[in-house]
Amino acid sequence: MSILVVGSIALDTVETPRGKVNDSPGGSALYFSAAASFFAPVNVVGVVGEDFDFSWIEFLKQRQVDLKGLKVEKGATFRWGGRYHSDMNQRDTLFTYLNVFEKFNPDIPENYRNCEYIFLANIDPELQLNVLNSVENPTLTVLDTMNFWISGKREALDEVISRVDVLILNDEEIRELTGIRHVHVAARELLKRGPKVLVVKKGEHGAVMVSQDDYFFAPAYPVEEVVDPTGAGDSFAGGFVGYLARQKQLNSTAFRKAVIYGTTIASFNVESFSFERLKNLQPQEIDQRVERLREMTRF
Amino acid sequence: MSILVVGSIALDTVETPRGKVNDSPGGSALYFSAAASFFAPVNVVGVVGEDFDFSWIEFLKQRQVDLKGLKVEKGATFRWGGRYHSDMNQRDTLFTYLNVFEKFNPDIPENYRNCEYIFLANIDPELQLNVLNSVENPTLTVLDTMNFWISGKREALDEVISRVDVLILNDEEIRELTGIRHVHVAARELLKRGPKVLVVKKGEHGAVMVSQDDYFFAPAYPVEEVVDPTGAGDSFAGGFVGYLARQKQLNSTAFRKAVIYGTTIASFNVESFSFERLKNLQPQEIDQRVERLREMTRF
Numbered sequence: 001m002s003i004l005v006v007g008s009i010a011l012d013t014v015e016t017p018r019g020k021v022n023d024s025p026g027g028s029a030l031y032f033s034a035a036a037s038f039f040a041p042v043n044v045v046g047v048v049g050e051d052f053d054f055s056w057i058e059f060l061k062q063r064q065v066d067l068k069g070l071k072v073e074k075g076a077t078f079r080w081g082g083r084y085h086s087d088m089n090q091r092d093t094l095f096t097y098l099n100v101f102e103k104f105n106p107d108i109p110e111n112y113r114n115c116e117y118i119f120l121a122n123i124d125p126e127l128q129l130n131v132l133n134s135v136e137n138p139t140l141t142v143l144d145t146m147n148f149w150i151s152g153k154r155e156a157l158d159e160v161i162s163r164v165d166v167l168i169l170n171d172e173e174i175r176e177l178t179g180i181r182h183v184h185v186a187a188r189e190l191l192k193r194g195p196k197v198l199v200v201k202k203g204e205h206g207a208v209m210v211s212q213d214d215y216f217f218a219p220a221y222p223v224e225e226v227v228d229p230t231g232a233g234d235s236f237a238g239g240f241v242g243y244l245a246r247q248k249q250l251n252s253t254a255f256r257k258a259v260i261y262g263t264t265i266a267s268f269n270v271e272s273f274s275f276e277r278l279k280n281l282q283p284q285e286i287d288q289r290v291e292r293l294r295e296m297t298r299f
Numbered sequence: 300m301s302i303l304v305v306g307s308i309a310l311d312t313v314e315t316p317r318g319k320v321n322d323s324p325g326g327s328a329l330y331f332s333a334a335a336s337f338f339a340p341v342n343v344v345g346v347v348g349e350d351f352d353f354s355w356i357e358f359l360k361q362r363q364v365d366l367k368g369l370k371v372e373k374g375a376t377f378r379w380g381g382r383y384h385s386d387m388n389q390r391d392t393l394f395t396y397l398n399v400f401e402k403f404n405p406d407i408p409e410n411y412r413n414c415e416y417i418f419l420a421n422i423d424p425e426l427q428l429n430v431l432n433s434v435e436n437p438t439l440t441v442l443d444t445m446n447f448w449i450s451g452k453r454e455a456l457d458e459v460i461s462r463v464d465v466l467i468l469n470d471e472e473i474r475e476l477t478g479i480r481h482v483h484v485a486a487r488e489l490l491k492r493g494p495k496v497l498v499v500k501k502g503e504h505g506a507v508m509v510s511q512d513d514y515f516f517a518p519a520y521p522v523e524e525v526v527d528p529t530g531a532g533d534s535f536a537g538g539f540v541g542y543l544a545r546q547k548q549l550n551s552t553a554f555r556k557a558v559i560y561g562t563t564i565a566s567f568n569v570e571s572f573s574f575e576r577l578k579n580l581q582p583q584e585i586d587q588r589v590e591r592l593r594e595m596t597r598f
Contacts, residue, residue: 181388182386182503182521182525202504204483206504215521215595216596217518218596260598296516297518299515299555299556299558299593
């Protein structure tokens with residue numbers, strides 16, 4: 001089954017206690033694709049500027065990622081600059097230059113409209129609605145968002161939330177969306193608003209998945225050295241959606257394993273800047289870490 | 300195998316969003332005993348004032364808890380007053396009257412000195428050292444402490460830490476003790492200082508147990524309605540030590556299950572003020588919740 005992702009493509013300038021990179025390729029759509037490509041074909045819709053060098057993401061093409069939905073517009077690629085604090089759980093945005101991303105209006109190519117799995121990466125909820133209106137009867141729609149849209153475009157966001165199957169959030173976002181502190185109580189509240197499944201990412205505390213008839217508590221993988229947390233959420237989503245897109249049945253076992261595969265791919269992603277670790281990651285390494293996660297929770 | 304616990308006995312005045320109680324029995328030694336008594340005989344050393352009514356804790360006697368080590372001193376029982384914030388994860392201490400607890404110097408009765416399992420509840424580390432010097436070749440020693448002693452009596456605390464087998468902390472305390480943010484990295488640092496096993500409690504994020512050759516990620520039980528978090532840490536310790544005291548072999552399976560039993564008993568404890576829930580708790584309810592925790596982490 002094939003996946004459609006709509007999101008940002010960026011050149012990131014990132015500083016962490018482990019080093020610094022300038023204008024390195026990133027953005028939600030690419031982190032998602034790099035992760036999902038281990039499991040299923042991915043089609044990407046996004047925009048880059050004339051300064052974007054496609055050789056940077058040549059590895060994606062070799063892994064069943066279709067980049068024909070990437071438009072090249074006159075101007076510069078979206079740029080983001082950030083600095084992580086010493087504990088890596090907080091960061092300051094140093095600059096955001098939207099550039100060609102400012103007028104991004106996703107135009108879904110005809111041959112992408114029947115993709116079965118749709119991932120709406122973190123962009124303006126009005127654009128996410130346009131995407132939902134363009135696709136034909138997908139099997140599963142998955143939404144990511146951020147506090148910026150929760151406070152800034154609440155009405156459009158509420159409509160997207162009411163129309164998707166799965167909502168992936170972090171613990172701060174679910175609190176902001178519901179005003180409820182305890183994640184499992186907040187999750188039940190959100191299930192009333194449309195989604196059938198909620199995944200709450202909690203960083204080093206793991207993740208919790210809640211649906212009408214399931215509750216899953218997933219461990220975090222204890223990464224030895226976090227080099228750069230950028231893209232952790234999108235690579236989690238990529239592993240999650242990718243794993244599901246390869247399953248015959250979307251039952252609770254599949255969703256639970258999808259969370260574990262998301263956790264695992266994200267744990268590799270944060271071990272390097274940009275896509276360095278995901279580029280050379282081998283499928284058997286993924287499986288080994290999944291087994292370690294199983295071993296960590298057995299009793 | 301029998302357990303010795305040395306800690307506080309208090310009359311607590313507690314206000315939470317769910318209600319308020321005045322002068323209700325509590326304290327680390329009693330919360331621990333109420334929890335551990337489901338598994339093994341417990342011997343308590345502590346002090347109360349003349350105003351303490353032993354009928355309040357009659358239920359402990361009926362559950363193999365020996366209270367002959369509780370001294371009654373002239374004066375009033377230790378009193379603590381606190382108010383929890385709306386999210387229950389923070390609290391303000393409104394008052395602390397040490398009363399007879401101010402001069403507490405645990406005198407371990409002769410017939411308690413050969414207890415195999417020792418729990419040093421959160422008291423002055425100098426007193427904890429006295430206890431360690433009084434007991435005879437225990438099978439397992441387990442330590443709890445708090446930030447007050449980490450900053451105030453560091454030298455004595457470091458000595459206790461170097462002499463115990465298991466250290467139980469919450470995530471703030473382990474950060475304060477090591478200056479390291481990531482729990483699994485901080486835990487490895489603390490293992491160099493003496494203890495063989497570290498248990499880090501993280502509230503609604505569960506618990507992590509780290510030893511030289513094991514790493515266990517335990518879920519939190521999603522309690523429907525937290526009424527009063529007071530005693531959660533001590534009832535966790537009671538379930539943990541109690542479970543171990545009933546095992547023939549202290550291998551990693553036993554330690555993992557001990558964390559799960561600790562988590563489970565603590566989850567019941569917070570469903571009421573004081574000991575109300577632990578008083579009427581049935582062994583089969585404990586086992587049911589342990590099975591639910593297993594189901595929550597299966598994948």
